[in-house]
Amino acid sequence: MEVFTSHKKPSSSLASLSNGVPTLPLYRSPPTLEVRLEDFERFAVDRLLVLRAISDGLARGKKPDEMGKLVTDLWKTHMRHPRASEDIDKDIISHFVLRLVYCRSEELRKWFLSMESTLFRYRFRDMNSDVHLALMTELGIPYKVVSQKEFEDLREQLNLVARSVNQPLPTPNGLYKVSFEEVPELVASRKVFIQKGYAYVALNQVVSFVVPHFRSHLSKALILTNRKWTSMIREQEKDRLTPIVEALATSYLGPDYCQDKEFGEISLKDIDQVARTSFPLCMQHLFNTLREDHHLKHGGRMQLGLFLKGVGLKLDDALAFWKAEFSQKVGAERFDKEYAYSIRHNYGKEGKRTDYTPYSCQKIILSTPGVGDHHGCPYRHFSEENLRAALGKMGVSSRALDDIVEKAKSRHYQLACTLTFEALHATSCDAGINHPNQYFSDSQKILKEKNMSTTA
Amino acid sequence: MTKEEAENGRDDMLIDNPEPQHKELDDAFPEGFSSNYLKLYYGWLFPHADMSKWMAYGNDGKHPACDQSYFGRREYSFTLENDIYVRFQSFKTANELEKTIKEQCPFKIDIGPVYSVDPAKRHAYSQSGDNIFTPVERELVFDIDISDYDDVRYCCSGADVCLDCWPLMTIAIKVIDIALRDDFGFNHILWAYSGRRGVHCWVCDTKARRLNNEQRSAIAEYFRVYKGNSNSKSKVSLVGPALHPFLVRSYNVLSEYFEKTLLCSQQLLSDERYENILDMISDESVTSELRGKWQGNRRSNANDINIVRWEQLKHLCSRKKTPGLRRCVEEIVFSYTYPRIDMEVSKHMNHLLKSPFCVHPKTGRVCVPINPDLCDEFDPTTVPTLSKLLREINTGGLQAEGEKVWDRTSMGKSIRYFKESFLQPLLKSCKEEMEASYNAKVQQSKNTLGW
Numbered sequence: 001m002e003v004f005t006s007h008k009k010p011s012s013s014l015a016s017l018s019n020g021v022p023t024l025p026l027y028r029s030p031p032t033l034e035v036r037l038e039d040f041e042r043f044a045v046d047r048l049l050v051l052r053a054i055s056d057g058l059a060r061g062k063k064p065d066e067m068g069k070l071v072t073d074l075w076k077t078h079m080r081h082p083r084a085s086e087d088i089d090k091d092i093i094s095h096f097v098l099r100l101v102y103c104r105s106e107e108l109r110k111w112f113l114s115m116e117s118t119l120f121r122y123r124f125r126d127m128n129s130d131v132h133l134a135l136m137t138e139l140g141i142p143y144k145v146v147s148q149k150e151f152e153d154l155r156e157q158l159n160l161v162a163r164s165v166n167q168p169l170p171t172p173n174g175l176y177k178v179s180f181e182e183v184p185e186l187v188a189s190r191k192v193f194i195q196k197g198y199a200y201v202a203l204n205q206v207v208s209f210v211v212p213h214f215r216s217h218l219s220k221a222l223i224l225t226n227r228k229w230t231s232m233i234r235e236q237e238k239d240r241l242t243p244i245v246e247a248l249a250t251s252y253l254g255p256d257y258c259q260d261k262e263f264g265e266i267s268l269k270d271i272d273q274v275a276r277t278s279f280p281l282c283m284q285h286l287f288n289t290l291r292e293d294h295h296l297k298h299g300g301r302m303q304l305g306l307f308l309k310g311v312g313l314k315l316d317d318a319l320a321f322w323k324a325e326f327s328q329k330v331g332a333e334r335f336d337k338e339y340a341y342s343i344r345h346n347y348g349k350e351g352k353r354t355d356y357t358p359y360s361c362q363k364i365i366l367s368t369p370g371v372g373d374h375h376g377c378p379y380r381h382f383s384e385e386n387l388r389a390a391l392g393k394m395g396v397s398s399r400a401l402d403d404i405v406e407k408a409k410s411r412h413y414q415l416a417c418t419l420t421f422e423a424l425h426a427t428s429c430d431a432g433i434n435h436p437n438q439y440f441s442d443s444q445k446i447l448k449e450k451n452m453s454t455t456a
Numbered sequence: 457m458t459k460e461e462a463e464n465g466r467d468d469m470l471i472d473n474p475e476p477q478h479k480e481l482d483d484a485f486p487e488g489f490s491s492n493y494l495k496l497y498y499g500w501l502f503p504h505a506d507m508s509k510w511m512a513y514g515n516d517g518k519h520p521a522c523d524q525s526y527f528g529r530r531e532y533s534f535t536l537e538n539d540i541y542v543r544f545q546s547f548k549t550a551n552e553l554e555k556t557i558k559e560q561c562p563f564k565i566d567i568g569p570v571y572s573v574d575p576a577k578r579h580a581y582s583q584s585g586d587n588i589f590t591p592v593e594r595e596l597v598f599d600i601d602i603s604d605y606d607d608v609r610y611c612c613s614g615a616d617v618c619l620d621c622w623p624l625m626t627i628a629i630k631v632i633d634i635a636l637r638d639d640f641g642f643n644h645i646l647w648a649y650s651g652r653r654g655v656h657c658w659v660c661d662t663k664a665r666r667l668n669n670e671q672r673s674a675i676a677e678y679f680r681v682y683k684g685n686s687n688s689k690s691k692v693s694l695v696g697p698a699l700h701p702f703l704v705r706s707y708n709v710l711s712e713y714f715e716k717t718l719l720c721s722q723q724l725l726s727d728e729r730y731e732n733i734l735d736m737i738s739d740e741s742v743t744s745e746l747r748g749k750w751q752g753n754r755r756s757n758a759n760d761i762n763i764v765r766w767e768q769l770k771h772l773c774s775r776k777k778t779p780g781l782r783r784c785v786e787e788i789v790f791s792y793t794y795p796r797i798d799m800e801v802s803k804h805m806n807h808l809l810k811s812p813f814c815v816h817p818k819t820g821r822v823c824v825p826i827n828p829d830l831c832d833e834f835d836p837t838t839v840p841t842l843s844k845l846l847r848e849i850n851t852g853g854l855q856a857e858g859e860k861v862w863d864r865t866s867m868g869k870s871i872r873y874f875k876e877s878f879l880q881p882l883l884k885s886c887k888e889e890m891e892a893s894y895n896a897k898v899q900q901s902k903n904t905l906g907w
Binding site for chain 2: 157160161163164165166180181184185187188189190193194195196197198212298337368370371372
């Protein structure tokens with residue numbers, strides 16, 4: 001790849017606007033400078049540390065402000081080069097190295113895309129409005145200025161929107177008109193006024209339409225990099241870069257709990273017992289609902305089904321388990337016809353034949369259960385009353401209960417779950433709960449240790 | 457109304473003909489659903505040509521800008537007799553589609569997206585591993601099922617509907633239709649009865665068909681106010697010091713139906729039910745005051761008790777100024793009336809949706825289009841059924857020159873609406889867009905030549 005071989009050129013011209021204001025690179029083209037092999041790896045590792053910490057922050061459900069601070073601190077710690085003028089080179093080089101590392105599968109691309117976009121978002125937020133407008137132009141985002149007359153005509157509605165989301169009232173100069181397609185996030189949260197296909201965006205909201213542009217550009221670029229990687233680079237660089245690239249990816253992949261190797265399998269006869277002792281509340285709730293109603297809607301089937309797969313329930317057992325319940329409600333024949341497919345599908349035996357991974361806390365917390373649904377995170381989606389009742393049923397003492405409910409109220413759902421774990425297992429869990437299957441395996445570990453010590 | 461005409465026709469016939477023949481006809485096509493009926497339906501009534509014109513979006517013409525492969529890249533899925541489900545069907549031409557439908561006689565036809573390549577040949581492309589086979593266009597669709605409203609309707613449950621709960625669907629059509637047009641700027645929108653328990657919406661503007669999944673999700677989320685699951689009491693939360701203009705406009709529709717229709721038809725504040733609504737008021741002093749007024753109070757007033765109680769509730773909530781109560785009345789109205797969209801269907805390009813003009817196997821009803829301007833008049837219990845349509849064909853006598861068979865049946869009105877109010881304007885703007893993009897291209901190539 002020409003990236004690593006071409007002549008040295010002053011690339012830092014990218015680093016500032018013409019008036020000398022520092023800006024953000026958009027990583028449109030690979031750097032054209034020489035990179036020493038050890039920098040190649042070291043820069044990448046530094047950036048990876050930043051991205052991993054961002055991923056962790058997201059998984060813990062950190063709020064935007066906390067994320068902003070986290071990103072600023074991380075960037076300072078890991079990405080500052082001893083010579084300030086080379087900060088920008090390090091930024092660009094490390095980005096492009098990780099592109100190579102993370103272009104190589106759908107899953108890797110998805111993760112990288114999500115973390116880089118988050119990183120960009122929070123760095124962008126720290127820039128001033130001159131930079132914002134410059135970047136919008138550079139990204140080629142078509143925006144229109146709202147005329148004074150139009151502003152007057154729509155004033156009432158614009159004010160209504162601003163008040164509904166606690167934004168300062170708009171001023172005619174601080175308002176832009178873009179196609180609603182450019183600002184899906186603002187549309188989804190009803191943070192903008194929309195008329196005839198145009199969204200009216202305040203200057204402090206531009207971040208939400210710059211990020212999707214950044215993201216989609218990066219997404220396309222990753223596919224291209226992947227093609228180049230498989231068609232030439234991997235082979236050409238097999239003695240030099242390929243080992244580094246391949247090692248970088250694997251050394252940092254967290255567990256996905258696809259099939260729990262550690263505890264092997266659980267069998268159907270144990271399932272009620274382990275459900276009671278080691279399932280987190282979200283799964284206990286689904287499990288009990290299924291036992292009572294003999295039915296779960298799609299979201300519930302997915303959340304519980306994949307969890308059970310991760311716990312080690314084999315496909316045949318899973319089919320037997322679901323059938324035993326569903327057939328009481330819909331009959332065995334309808335189960336075979338309508339539901340068995342999706343269970344085999346989860347195990348990668350139908351359709352695309354992908355082996356689906358169990359849902360993480362983050363995914364569950366962000367799910368949107370509707371009427372008659374039982375999936376989701378109880379700490380988020382239950383009313384306080386129901387949460388208290390459910391925790392009581394689990395055997396949480398009333399003192400711990402208040403703490404848990406308090407955490408859930410202040411929207412620290414995973415902390416609430418961690419506290420529940422600690423209360424039930426009479427032990428501390430410093431790592432926190434990030435995944436229902438982690439809850440399960442940690443719980444089993446503790447219970448086994450306890451068993452050992454009592455029998456010994 | 458066509459339906460009345462049809463029935464009048466039958467009445468006339470009763471007078472003209474001796475009774476036995478009428479009976480004979482009923483015997484010939486008793487109510488129900490069968491593959492024999494369906495064969496006749498697909499043979500005589502299903503608007504094959506118009507459906508294909510729709511699916512081609514103008515690409516079936518002679519214009520040089522037409523994409524001749526467009527029609528053939530659309531996925532159809534058939535549900536055949538005995539629940540055999542065949543996905544990824546595709547057809548090169550309108551004739552091929554019509555022929556296959558008539559031969560296979562599917563109980564249900566689902567329409568999927570237009571893919572980058574012919575979906576029937578997707579395996580040939582899957583080897584390369586680069587995701588070449590991917591959806592590129594799909595109507596923005598909405599699916600609303602009345603079974604999702606079971607906690608706010610008391611007349612029916614599950615898949616059943618009646619005229620008392622159907623207004624919930626009317627509300628959904630009104631709220632969503634106006635927002636799609638005024639807020640999002642879409643023009644080519646088709647609403648259809650799903651044949652049993654709900655409605656489907658197809659937004660067909662070019663812009664809508666090219667939305668990516670993220671943009672689809674955003675629109676679906678824009679429409680969502682309903683949060684929480686079976687385990688939380690308050691289903692709707694309207695936070696913030698003001699309501700978004702979209703919600704304000706929607707609320708005007710909702711409150712009218714709530715007060716004029718649903719409050720009484722569903723007896724929402726009757727003795728057995730008022731607790732459900734009181735549950736949604738967070739201020740204990742208000743609920744106990746209302747409970748005190750309502751308990752054991754069975755005055756046979758001239759006014760409906762539901763309305764009297766609703767006025768009392770509104771009065772009391774507006775008098776108290778506690779923050780929790782500010783949105784209480786709105787939240788109740790939203791909970792009981794606001795559209796509940798099946799989000800997943802709208803969010804993804806590759807979701808399939810039942811084709812309009814299919815016949816629902818359980819009800820025998822045809823999935824006819826609904827005119828949103830006249831949606832108040834739509835009555836799901838009187839939509840044409842398969843057997844009724846076949847009877848109407850049989851009684852109609854000889855076919856006149858140039859007359860379509862459906863013109864004689866109660867489906868004529870639906871097909872005319874589909875053609876004149878939906879299809880023709882849609883194709884007109886497809887042609888204009890095609891012309892414009894072609895001219896732009898020609899202009900561009902001229903410019904480059906000039907260089």
